Amino acid sequence: MDINTVNAYNKHGHRQIKICVSGAAETGHCGPHALDQAKMLGSEIVRQGGILVTGATTGFPFWSAMGAKETGGISIGLSPASTEKEHEEVYKLPVDYMDLIIYTGFGYQMRDILLTRSSDAVILGCGRIGTIHEFTVAFEDNKPIGVLEGEWETSAEIKDIIEKGHRPNPKIVFDKDPKILVEKVIALVQKDKEAESQI
Secondary structure (H helix, E strand, C coil), X not given: CCHHHHHXXXXXXXXXXXXXXXXXXXXXXXXCCHHHHHHHHHHHHHXXXXXXXXXXXXXXXXXXXXXXXXXXXXXXXXXXXXXXXXXXXXXXXXXXXXCEEEECCCHHHHHHHHHXXXXXXXXXXXXXXXXXXXXHHHHHCCCCEEEECCCCCHHHHHHHHHHHHCCCCCCEEEECCHHHHHHHHHHHHHHHHHHHHCC
16 A cells, blocks of 8 residues: 555545454353463554444454554444344343444344454454454455454354365464564455556
């Protein structure tokens, strides 16, 4: 991306890179360092000029939102609920560490689609079936995808899906270091934006 394009993106806030962090709402299977890694991931997204987008949920995404806000960044949540009351009382989801929560009213399945489509890229941490769903939606939408490797099985499961799916994808990157992973993902997003500007 040339310097004029970079300056234009910095000048207009709505053009900041929006990175979705996907991961387990319940992290008991993720290992003792998963939440620290999630927090570092949210913080790195902000440090590198991005905006964090999550499913407005608990666990891994919540801790990434905590990291983003503690670093002074912007955190947006897309809720499966239709109202704040439903969000808190029916879904039992938090409202902390988010600047804005969009109440989609679409439940988890359709919320996942809106979540990934409203982001420039998706980064996956320790997850469960919902994280795999968000991965497949992002994959089909040709989004840049980062996979944070750690003590959890999610990254190995995603590698297995890619291998057995027989559809190689150059827009998927893996790393154990949140800082390096965010750098790789932002490079993929910038490459996409540069290609779009030439059309």
